[in-house]
Amino acid sequence: MSELLALTPRQQLAAGRLPRRLVQLWVGLSLYGVSMSMMLRSRLGLPPWDVFHYGLMVHLPLTFGTIVILVSFVVLLLWIPLRQWPGLGTIANALWIGVATDLTLGILAPTDGLPGRIALLIGGIALNGLAGALYIGAQLGPGPRDGLMTGLHRRTGWSLRLVRTGLELGVLVVGWLLGGVVGAGTVFYALAIGPLVQRFLPRCTVRLSPPIAGPRSPAGAAGASCTGSRAATPPGS
Numbered sequence: 001m002s003e004l005l006a007l008t009p010r011q012q013l014a015a016g017r018l019p020r021r022l023v024q025l026w027v028g029l030s031l032y033g034v035s036m037s038m039m040l041r042s043r044l045g046l047p048p049w050d051v052f053h054y055g056l057m058v059h060l061p062l063t064f065g066t067i068v069i070l071v072s073f074v075v076l077l078l079w080i081p082l083r084q085w086p087g088l089g090t091i092a093n094a095l096w097i098g099v100a101t102d103l104t105l106g107i108l109a110p111t112d113g114l115p116g117r118i119a120l121l122i123g124g125i126a127l128n129g130l131a132g133a134l135y136i137g138a139q140l141g142p143g144p145r146d147g148l149m150t151g152l153h154r155r156t157g158w159s160l161r162l163v164r165t166g167l168e169l170g171v172l173v174v175g176w177l178l179g180g181v182v183g184a185g186t187v188f189y190a191l192a193i194g195p196l197v198q199r200f201l202p203r204c205t206v207r208l209s210p211p212i213a214g215p216r217s218p219a220g221a222a223g224a225s226c227t228g229s230r231a232a233t234p235p236g237s
Contacts, residue, residue: 003205005139009087012140015208021138024206025089026096028134033065033100035131037108038124040064040101042117045183047128047193048172049145055178065102069095075144082151087141094144121185128189129196130204136197137204 007015039046046054053067060067072094076086111117135143142150145167152163168190176182 003207004136004201005208007087007139009085009141012087012089015139017206017208021140021206024204025092025135025138025140028131028136028138028204029093029096030100031127031131032135033097033102034104035124035128036068036097036101037104038120038127039185039189040105041108041110042121042124042185043110043181043183044117044121045185045187045189046181047186047189048168048175050175051180051182051186052171052175052178053180055175055180058179063102064105065098065100068098068101072098072144075148078148079144079151082148082155084147084151086144086147089135089138089140090142090144090147092140093135121188125185125189125192126196129193130200132193132197133200133204137201137206139206139208 005011005015036050039050040054049071053064053071056062056067056071057064062070076090076094079086111120141147149160149164149167152158152167153160156163172180172182172186
């Protein structure tokens, strides 16, 4: 079982083991960008939020990573009426994943053969699960999209499953209408990402002291954070 704690932004920084957690956060966010690039290069379908990002890219003279960053900050504006406060990891997520994605896309060449594309897709989804567990396990704040999900859950009283499904379906449909790439990979990601993060998270969570850091999150909330990492994005997104 993971040991995620319910922390305020100030508690996140004061909870101890900060150097280790900052390194883990950076590694997790960097790998997240790499995994997104792998799924993009597979051309077999993208996660819902990335379908939306790709759809916007079709119509805007911007790179994929730049759009990821811009959407992240638009989503953070939606935190204001929800009375949510971003942590250091939230801001790092909004800024760095898009940069890491563009850097990787500049190195990773497209693959034409179907076996290579399938390998990119499967590897990208697996890496995305590990990356999400790493940045969630650093306990420095949720990603912008995850925080939107949990904030809506808290303010409306709707279940996390309902909020997450509604958000993902909404961005998926809009992204598809804009020209985003939907395919088998979209379905595979939706089915695989929750179990993957759930498996990786206990090994990636940095253990902190509850008396110092705050009360332990309920098991359900922890599970929602795992599966929402980029099942509701990725992480970021």
